[in-house]
Amino acid sequence: MSGFSEWLTDVNDVQASKALAVGLPTKRVESWKYVPTRGLARTTWQPAVPQTTRQFALTGGQFVNVPTDNGLTVSENTLTGSEQERLDGISQAHGFGLTQAALEDTHLILTVQRAMSVVLNLSHLANQASSAGFAALIIRAEAGAQLTLVEQFESTNVEKANLSSLRCLMTLERDSLVTHIRFQAANTSAHLFSNLNIECCENASYRLQTVEFGSKLARNDIYIALSGREASASVNGLAITNGSQYHDTHLTIDHVVGDTTSEMTFRNMVDGKGEATFNGRVLIRKDSQRSATEQSIANLLLSKNARVNPKPELEIYADDVTASHGCTVGSLSKTELFYLKSRGLSETDARAFLQYAFAEAIVDEIEHPDIRKLVETQLLGELKHGELIAELKDSVDV
Amino acid sequence: MLSIRNLHARVGDKPILKGIDLEVNAGEVHAIMGPNGSGKSTLSSVLAGREDYEVTDGEVIYMGQNLLDLEPEERAWAGVFMSFQYPVEIPGVKNIYLLKAAVNAIREHRGLTELKAAEFLKLVREKLKVMQMDEAFLHRNVNEGFSGGEKKRNEILQMQLLEPTLALLDETDSGLDVDALRVVGEGINRMRSPERSVLLVTHYQRLLDIVKPDFVHVLTQGEIKLSGDYRLAERLEREGYEGIEAA
Ligand SMILES: Nc1ncnc2c1ncn2[C@@H]1O[C@H](COP(=O)(O)OP(=O)(O)OP(=O)(O)O)[C@@H](O)[C@H]1O
Ligand SMILES: [Mg+2]
Numbered sequence: 001m002s003g004f005s006e007w008l009t010d011v012n013d014v015q016a017s018k019a020l021a022v023g024l025p026t027k028r029v030e031s032w033k034y035v036p037t038r039g040l041a042r043t044t045w046q047p048a049v050p051q052t053t054r055q056f057a058l059t060g061g062q063f064v065n066v067p068t069d070n071g072l073t074v075s076e077n078t079l080t081g082s083e084q085e086r087l088d089g090i091s092q093a094h095g096f097g098l099t100q101a102a103l104e105d106t107h108l109i110l111t112v113q114r115a116m117s118v119v120l121n122l123s124h125l126a127n128q129a130s131s132a133g134f135a136a137l138i139i140r141a142e143a144g145a146q147l148t149l150v151e152q153f154e155s156t157n158v159e160k161a162n163l164s165s166l167r168c169l170m171t172l173e174r175d176s177l178v179t180h181i182r183f184q185a186a187n188t189s190a191h192l193f194s195n196l197n198i199e200c201c202e203n204a205s206y207r208l209q210t211v212e213f214g215s216k217l218a219r220n221d222i223y224i225a226l227s228g229r230e231a232s233a234s235v236n237g238l239a240i241t242n243g244s245q246y247h248d249t250h251l252t253i254d255h256v257v258g259d260t261t262s263e264m265t266f267r268n269m270v271d272g273k274g275e276a277t278f279n280g281r282v283l284i285r286k287d288s289q290r291s292a293t294e295q296s297i298a299n300l301l302l303s304k305n306a307r308v309n310p311k312p313e314l315e316i317y318a319d320d321v322t323a324s325h326g327c328t329v330g331s332l333s334k335t336e337l338f339y340l341k342s343r344g345l346s347e348t349d350a351r352a353f354l355q356y357a358f359a360e361a362i363v364d365e366i367e368h369p370d371i372r373k374l375v376e377t378q379l380l381g382e383l384k385h386g387e388l389i390a391e392l393k394d395s396v397d398v
Numbered sequence: 399m400l401s402i403r404n405l406h407a408r409v410g411d412k413p414i415l416k417g418i419d420l421e422v423n424a425g426e427v428h429a430i431m432g433p434n435g436s437g438k439s440t441l442s443s444v445l446a447g448r449e450d451y452e453v454t455d456g457e458v459i460y461m462g463q464n465l466l467d468l469e470p471e472e473r474a475w476a477g478v479f480m481s482f483q484y485p486v487e488i489p490g491v492k493n494i495y496l497l498k499a500a501v502n503a504i505r506e507h508r509g510l511t512e513l514k515a516a517e518f519l520k521l522v523r524e525k526l527k528v529m530q531m532d533e534a535f536l537h538r539n540v541n542e543g544f545s546g547g548e549k550k551r552n553e554i555l556q557m558q559l560l561e562p563t564l565a566l567l568d569e570t571d572s573g574l575d576v577d578a579l580r581v582v583g584e585g586i587n588r589m590r591s592p593e594r595s596v597l598l599v600t601h602y603q604r605l606l607d608i609v610k611p612d613f614v615h616v617l618t619q620g621e622i623k624l625s626g627d628y629r630l631a632e633r634l635e636r637e638g639y640e641g642i643e644a645a
Contacts, residue, residue: 334449339486339540342446343500343556344474344507353499357490357539392495395515396536 003041004099004132011102015091019098029094034277034309035219036246040191043161047103048127058166059125061133063108071116071145075109083138083169086197090167090221100165100193103134110137112176115144124153126187129160137168141176141204148179150371153186153214161216165193172204174228179207181371185378186214188243195221200260202228209366211375212247213240213382222251226260226291234263238362240382241274241306248277255282258289258318267362268299269355270306281313282325288318295325300358302331302351352385359383399424399595400465400564405456407444414440416620417456422564425592429606429631430599432617433639438599439483441617442566445597446480447473460564474500475507477563481553481570483599488540493552496540497522501559525558528588530581546573554585565589565596571605583608603635616642 003024008016024041025032050060056067066074079087091101112118127133141147172178178198186192192215198206212218224233239247253262268276282293299308312327332354340350359379366372376393380386400422407415414437422428430438444451445458447470458465465473488496501521502512513521526533529551541549550570557565567586571579586596586609598611606614606628614630615622616639624630624642634642 335486336488338448338470339482339488340491340496341470342474342480343496344471344503344560345496345499346471346503347469349499349503350471353491353495354488357488360490388499389495392498396494396498396519 003043004045004103007045007047008099008102013102015098015102019095019102022095022098024099025094025096031250031279032094032096034246034275035248036217039161039217040163043130045132045163046130048131048133048162051125053123053125055123056121057123057125058135058164059133060127060131061104061135062106063135063137066108066110067120069118071113071118073111073113075111077109079107079109079138083171086169086199087136087167090195090197096193100134100167100195103132104136104167105134107136107138109140111140112142112145112147114142117146119148119150121150121152124151124164124166124186126154126156126158126190127162127164129158129162129189132163132165134165135167137166139168139170139178141170141172141178143173144175145173146177148368149181150368151180151182151184153184153190153192155185155187155214158187158189161189161191162187163191163193167195168197170196170198170206172198172200172206172231174202174204176204177207178205179367180209181366181368182208182210182212183371183375184210184212184214184218188214188216188245190215190218192218194219196223198222198224198233200224200226200228200231200233203230204228205231206233207367208233208235208237210235210237211363211366211379212238213242213379215245215247217246218248220249220251222249223254224252224262225254225256226262227256229257229259232261235265236362236365237266238359239268239276239278240359240379241268241270241276243272243274245274246276247274250277250279252281252283253293255284255288255291255293258287258291260288261292263293264295265362266297267358268308268310269302269358270300270308271302273303273305275307275309277309279311279313281315282323284316284318284321284323286317289320291318292322294323297327298358299329300331300355301329302355348385349388352383352389355383356380356386356389399461401459403457403459405441405444405458406454407440407451408454409440409451413454414451414620415444418617418620418622420615420622422595422597424595425590426613427590427596427598427609427611429611429614430597430617431601431614431631431634436617437620438617439568442480442568442597442599445566446470446478471503474560475504478566479557479560479562479564480566481550481557481568483568483572485541485544485549485553487542487544489542491540492536493538493540494522494536497536497556497559500556504560522559525555528558529555529585531555547575547578550574550582551578554582557589558585561589563594565594566599567596568599569601570598571600571602579604580608603631606631
């Protein structure tokens, strides 16, 4: 026995038995087609032990130091009927969903009160070798509330596979605004699973800015429902995949009603033997007239062995819709490289310039200046020969 | 400084340069004229090291080195600079990053110390003034959204900063208004020196009125068919290439 079987056997309840019976998804589950599950199955996963920290953090499947900001309510109440339904929907998708449901013990519920404005900084601490933590976070943004949620991941190295799963439900009541910044530079043995299920009511707006270059394996399942008129969503994402990393984002934006807008911009940069999957689906239902969507997906391959699996899906059933989309896969432009080299830049510096430019288009969109700076700095550390650009930024930026 | 001997080059299966011979001594300005598609840009690109072109025969000796053996960046380090007929836009890379990185890369290979930010800014402001360019161009992405004329000025700005030994200027005058033509022409003149040579590709005598060439060559169908002094350009202006070929 390996994977989660022993743990599930110990838990021994109805959900655990279901998860055990179904097992981890195989290649035959379409949405898990490319996910390398061997590492997951090979480790005998144990419950991770929460660590002490002073920050608001997720560690060992527990939230610690939950903030008590003005405007924020923390509750242990049970989920609403609709929240439970949404969570069950994630659970029932496949065997990993069932495993998440069975091994999650706490649900943290945070409510941003009516018209209040709150900033939350959530740190994800690394779990110990061969251990895993499962948690769920429910966020309710009341009418007119504003929330900035910044998630960061501890990068301290762990010598063996470690895993963290967070399923997050957010409900944005009318006129609320959530800016969600996710910066994932986790340790290179981490297996990270993130589910985001967002519901935007009338005139609510959800903006996600995500930059990911850490972990061994990361899988993000994002579903955004625009279920009230004038609701909008924007997603700006960058994944840098190197070595033998695997990054996978499955994103669906569902225009449930009309007069809604969405924007999806995602870039993958893949080097080494890395593999990245991006599935970007926009659904505009039959009666969702006067909706607008913009989708742009760009993939940059930097080595012969790098792989990328981009899949844009536009499903438009309404007729009065504005939609644009584009998906490119390519390597660095030879003409641009030649131009830079003809000015005396070495091949490696010229490549670093162009890689930086590709990534910067997304990083530049991060609305939180401190985080943007932090991400830029780390990004330059991540790029081969990024130090030249770091030095230039320091010396001549105004 | 530069000896081109029997240079043949092709793109794919298509021969473009069919035996170019050209001697350029230090301090000389050579104008290359010729009909569209005759191979002028191909010649400059081959000299700058663009890999789309395959050299099938001949050799190029630049300051005692076999130029064709060098990578494009090595040619830049050795003092070769090409002003592109179509300057390349590089979204996401600020002009000032490229300028500073380029200046210091070339200084390093000339055994000079790296310019610190303040020294570099002083230098670049000086050159901007010469080119009558606004400082805002430094903080825009390389050539992105620049007008045709602004791109050409930016090329000459780079040349001013990099101080090449051999400048290959491919139609740097095309698309310039009268005032810009004078600025660019004078920018080139400022660079003239006994140690520096210029290969000037142009279609118009206007630029040659400002930058007086020592020699004028006519490139037709991949070969230099005619060479002469400044008066050849005047004759071309009057008679056109057809008149000259017929003669
Ligand atoms: N990459 C390429 N693929 C195919 N043909 C090419 C390529 N590059 C150049 N050529 C051809 O080679 C010939 C010479 O081109 P080149 O650009 O050198 O001409 P030119 O003399 O600079 O012309 P112009 O005055 O219009 O700038 C042209 O017929 C052109 O179409
Ligand atoms: Mg040309």
